[in-house]
Amino acid sequence: MKNLSFLDKIMKNKGISNLISEFKDIYNKNREMAVKLINEKNISFPCFFVLIPQIDEYQLIYKLKRKQFIALCVVKEMLIKPIMNTTYIKGKNKNTYLGLRWILKSGYKEVNIGEDYDKVIDLSFAILINTYKDLSLLPYLCELIFKRNRNDLNIHNLVWAIFESRHPYVLKLISDYLDSEDERDRELALKLLNIEDKKEISRRDYQNWLLENLPFLSFTGESFQYSSKPVFCRLEKLETGGL
Amino acid sequence: MVIISTRPYDTSGLIYEYPAGSVERQVLESLSSSEERYRYDSLEELKFELKMRREIVNASIGLNRSRLHFVVFSESFANYEYWDRTNNGGFKLKKGANPGKAINDIYINGGKYGTECATAMVIVYFKALLNIFGEENFNKLFPDIYLMNWHRLDPLLKEVGIPKRVADILIGDRCYFSNPDVDPKTPELQGENVIVLPSKLYYGHGFGITTAKNIIDGLNENRREGATRSAYFMDNSASRPDFKLLYNRYFKMQPSAEIPALLAV
Numbered sequence: 001m002k003n004l005s006f007l008d009k010i011m012k013n014k015g016i017s018n019l020i021s022e023f024k025d026i027y028n029k030n031r032e033m034a035v036k037l038i039n040e041k042n043i044s045f046p047c048f049f050v051l052i053p054q055i056d057e058y059q060l061i062y063k064l065k066r067k068q069f070i071a072l073c074v075v076k077e078m079l080i081k082p083i084m085n086t087t088y089i090k091g092k093n094k095n096t097y098l099g100l101r102w103i104l105k106s107g108y109k110e111v112n113i114g115e116d117y118d119k120v121i122d123l124s125f126a127i128l129i130n131t132y133k134d135l136s137l138l139p140y141l142c143e144l145i146f147k148r149n150r151n152d153l154n155i156h157n158l159v160w161a162i163f164e165s166r167h168p169y170v171l172k173l174i175s176d177y178l179d180s181e182d183e184r185d186r187e188l189a190l191k192l193l194n195i196e197d198k199k200e201i202s203r204r205d206y207q208n209w210l211l212e213n214l215p216f217l218s219f220t221g222e223s224f225q226y227s228s229k230p231v232f233c234r235l236e237k238l239e240t241g242g243l
Numbered sequence: 244m245v246i247i248s249t250r251p252y253d254t255s256g257l258i259y260e261y262p263a264g265s266v267e268r269q270v271l272e273s274l275s276s277s278e279e280r281y282r283y284d285s286l287e288e289l290k291f292e293l294k295m296r297r298e299i300v301n302a303s304i305g306l307n308r309s310r311l312h313f314v315v316f317s318e319s320f321a322n323y324e325y326w327d328r329t330n331n332g333g334f335k336l337k338k339g340a341n342p343g344k345a346i347n348d349i350y351i352n353g354g355k356y357g358t359e360c361a362t363a364m365v366i367v368y369f370k371a372l373l374n375i376f377g378e379e380n381f382n383k384l385f386p387d388i389y390l391m392n393w394h395r396l397d398p399l400l401k402e403v404g405i406p407k408r409v410a411d412i413l414i415g416d417r418c419y420f421s422n423p424d425v426d427p428k429t430p431e432l433q434g435e436n437v438i439v440l441p442s443k444l445y446y447g448h449g450f451g452i453t454t455a456k457n458i459i460d461g462l463n464e465n466r467r468e469g470a471t472r473s474a475y476f477m478d479n480s481a482s483r484p485d486f487k488l489l490y491n492r493y494f495k496m497q498p499s500a501e502i503p504a505l506l507a508v
Binding site for chain 1: 315419431468
């Protein structure tokens with residue numbers, strides 16, 4: 001709570017609808033204060049995202065600091081249709097990179113804001129990992145996949161994004177969930193690792209096997225759009241020992 | 244080559260039971276001219292597969308005409324008279340709704356629905372089965388329908404979600420165009436699921452009924468900057484319903500004397 005921004009505290013304690021109504025009150029009483037609060041250094045992306053309609057309505061876009069301004073432009077580009085004619089999320093750009101990092105680091109854990117929000121998070125992960133090659137985000141992405149799965153939300157684009165990184169570290173991250181106490185985590189880990197017939201395998205067993213067979217693994221590019229049982233990666237040579 | 248009850252079967256007589264250019268005849272010609280051995284327990288089982296492939300093609304053409312929208316899962320929508328939209332973007336049959344009428348409604352009121360390419364393929368299979376089994380039997384077979392790409396397939400249809408290596412691509416197969424260098428901004432265009440139609444055409448939801456070249460060109464327009472790999476048709480894999488399993492269910496649901504008539508041309 002100590003490090004939360006003023007607006008984040010309202011959202012955390014009173015919920016999204018109260019955050020919006022209190023922000024409107026603040027704006028009506030003191031426009032400069034509203035601008036100051038939305039530009040607070042420690043405001044989170046989820047809090048910022050739910051206030052975007054007010055930022056639009058009050059025409060605050062050109063009052064935003066760089067981080068918030070970039071994030072707003074990125075969100076708008078991601079949610080327009082078609083998404084092809086873009087500026088901020090086209091190619092590589094340092095400011096966009098920093099904006100996307102803020103979106104994810106302060107916003108990836110949130111799963112209850114709505115499908116537009118989820119779409120922004122999905123695309124941010126896909127772009128940062130696959131265009132900017134920022135593999136430091138893989139643990140966050142993996143965490144979100146399992147969290148969304150526990151909430152019965154769509155994980156297909158996130159799963160596609162994590163395997164598109166084509167990094168074996170992904171398999172290690174997923175295998176951490178083989179020892180989860182939550183049955184849904186274990187089932188998903190088995191499915192993503194293509195070992196659904198080995199229900200008793202432990203994280204340690206898998207990771208030992210992974211270590212021995214790492215040089216022979218290759219990623220296939222298969223996804224949940226292609227198959228109900230995609231083979232995400234396979235061994236190019238005979239494996240060393242059985243699983 | 245077609246094998247029925249362990250013996251090679253000469254299809255030349257059967258072929259002429261179907262009109263020239265019909266789906267059944269084209270499929271039968273492919274089966275008989277292939278080096279692959281296509282095995283059936285009975286002639287009726289073979290006819291059932293031919294009929295089902297025809298209905299898959301018809302259901303594809305019908306869905307293409309239905310004005311069903313192409314949208315990503317996060318924007319999917321359905322006619323809420325028949326379907327509940329789930330949190331993951333799928334459609335679950337409403338409690339008490341008639342499964343056959345709900346599937347037909349997608350074809351009648353396509354404009355009230357929007358989904359992506361894989362779910363459209365599943366709708367095609369349900370419609371084909373509805374046409375073959377009839378509404379009463381269809382409703383007995385599928386009292387709970389969940390439309391969500393390959394994710395929650397009914398056990399009777401689970402094979403359509405699992406592409407396998409095949410010797411021949413046949414009319415009515417579900418195939419895939421892969422787009423390995425897709426732009427991360429458009430993950431929904433990482434590939435395109437299609438039903439193989441006659442005349443070297445394909446039905447893919449979002450692309451419509453078109454040629455392989457048009458689908459590849461469309462996917463290539465959505466590649467990342469600096470992409471080096473073209474989209475391509477995966478010509479060695481396809482998924483097919485378990486025709487034998489479906490035929491056995493069909494067989495059990497018919498008064499035995501009527502089966503030959505039901506499978507007639």
